[in-house]
Amino acid sequence: MYEIDKIREDFPILSRTVYGKPLVYLDNGATTQKPRCVVETISEEYYSVNANVHRGVHFLSQQATNLHEASRETVRKFINARSTNEIIFTRGTTESINLVASSFVDSQMEEGDEVIVSVMEHHSNIVPWQLQASRKGIVLKIIPMNDRGELLLDEYEKLFSSRTRLVSVAHVSNVLGTINPVKQLIETAHSHGVPVLIDGAQSIPHMPVDVQQLDADFYVFSGHKVYGPTGVGVLYGKEEWLDKLPPYQGGGEMIQNVSFEKTTFNELPFKFEAGTPDYIGTTALAKALDYVSAIGMDQIAAYEHELTLYAMQRMKEIPGMRIFGEAEQKGGVISFLVGNIHHFDMGTLLDRLGIAVRTGHHCAEPLMRRLGIEGTVRASLGLYNTKEEIDLLVAGIERVSRMF
Numbered sequence: 001m002y003e004i005d006k007i008r009e010d011f012p013i014l015s016r017t018v019y020g021k022p023l024v025y026l027d028n029g030a031t032t033q034k035p036r037c038v039v040e041t042i043s044e045e046y047y048s049v050n051a052n053v054h055r056g057v058h059f060l061s062q063q064a065t066n067l068h069e070a071s072r073e074t075v076r077k078f079i080n081a082r083s084t085n086e087i088i089f090t091r092g093t094t095e096s097i098n099l100v101a102s103s104f105v106d107s108q109m110e111e112g113d114e115v116i117v118s119v120m121e122h123h124s125n126i127v128p129w130q131l132q133a134s135r136k137g138i139v140l141k142i143i144p145m146n147d148r149g150e151l152l153l154d155e156y157e158k159l160f161s162s163r164t165r166l167v168s169v170a171h172v173s174n175v176l177g178t179i180n181p182v183k184q185l186i187e188t189a190h191s192h193g194v195p196v197l198i199d200g201a202q203s204i205p206h207m208p209v210d211v212q213q214l215d216a217d218f219y220v221f222s223g224h225k226v227y228g229p230t231g232v233g234v235l236y237g238k239e240e241w242l243d244k245l246p247p248y249q250g251g252g253e254m255i256q257n258v259s260f261e262k263t264t265f266n267e268l269p270f271k272f273e274a275g276t277p278d279y280i281g282t283t284a285l286a287k288a289l290d291y292v293s294a295i296g297m298d299q300i301a302a303y304e305h306e307l308t309l310y311a312m313q314r315m316k317e318i319p320g321m322r323i324f325g326e327a328e329q330k331g332g333v334i335s336f337l338v339g340n341i342h343h344f345d346m347g348t349l350l351d352r353l354g355i356a357v358r359t360g361h362h363c364a365e366p367l368m369r370r371l372g373i374e375g376t377v378r379a380s381l382g383l384y385n386t387k388e389e390i391d392l393l394v395a396g397i398e399r400v401s402r403m404f
């Protein structure tokens with residue numbers, strides 16, 4: 001039983017108004033709203049526990065450390081990693097990918113070696129590789145897609161060569177909503193002896209993820225997209241890989257011994273966590289994961305699937321509607337244009353009706369080029385959205401269309 005009314009009550013912001021209209025928040029792909037328990041966890045820890053972790057003998061420091069490390073265990077369980085050594089706390093998806101790009105390319109790649117990404121990647125899974133490409137002369141290969149927004153698996157297979165060292169792809173596209181067949185992509189890569197990084201920014205909030213079942217080598221996500229706080233995220237890496245990679249940043253926490261002649265590094269996961277971590281953020285992230293787990297990731301996936309089907313069906317009834325991304329396996333991200341109304345005009349006018357959507361290239365300019373457009377309007381769903389809100393969106397789009 002999915003108790004949507006009760007769930008909505010957990011998110012105070014959902015009952016506010018914008019321009020005198022009830023807020024219809026459909027920008028969950030950018031960031032999600034926070035349930036009361038997550039916000040309260042943050043203030044409670046600041047009010048009653050706050051102390052730097054890992055360093056202190058005193059009571060508060062130990063308590064803060066226990067909370068921080070318990071959060072690591074919560075994350076481990078949430079994605080079914082084998083060990084907490086495999087859970088690295090970062091600032092988010094972007095930092096997690098930059099970490100792997102830097103440490104992996106540094107230690108595992110030579111000039112001329114290749115990384116495979118897909119045409120639908122977010123800039124944060126393109127630019128870190130390009131930075132490495134310009135530093136070390138590595139080469140990017142791109143998996144193409146069909147017009148429905150599905151990756152071409154035959155073409156993918158053909159991209160592998162003796163120089164392929166890593167595949168890095170999104171689990172779910174933040175523009176098209178395509179749920180990529182990552183298990184299959186990983187199997188193919190492994191058959192060539194190549195490890196895979198999965199960008200889980202848009203999957204973690206919407207479906208159960210089991211990194212062992214997927215056999216992902218790296219899996220990354222952001223706390224703020226899964227109803228947790230901003231500024232904290234996760235890099236999951238198989239221990240065998242993380243052991244091989246050099247540290248990303250230097251500083252406190254990540255060392256064992258330091259002298260001016262030689263420094264030895266701390267063990268996993270601390271080797272990759274230089275400096276004071278966002279230990280309040282990690283506790284709040286764990287709270288968010290507990291929150292969605294209590295609802296049930298399967299239940300969330302089923303509810304959002306139904307909502308997506310409803311939204312797709314209703315939106316297609318709108319004259320002049322063009323939807324980008326019609327993959328068979330599609331999550332609740334709906335990018336669209338109507339007639340020749342500019343995406344920015346549509347977004348701005350919907351906003352006046354209290355409807356929050358995103359407009360633009362969604363940090364996926366290569367994908368926009370592939371689609372032959374400059375940008376879209378994007379409605380992205382979360383666990384608290386309703387059919388009534390979809391109806392308001394549809395009515396809003398129709399109203400805006402009539403104005404043009």
Ligand code: PMP
Pocket residue numbers: 029030091092093094095122124125170172173174199201202222363
């Ligand atoms: N990858 C994808 C697929 C995303 O949707 C996003 C956020 N829009 C990111 C990476 C980057 O996430 P963050 O800004 O939280 O690091």
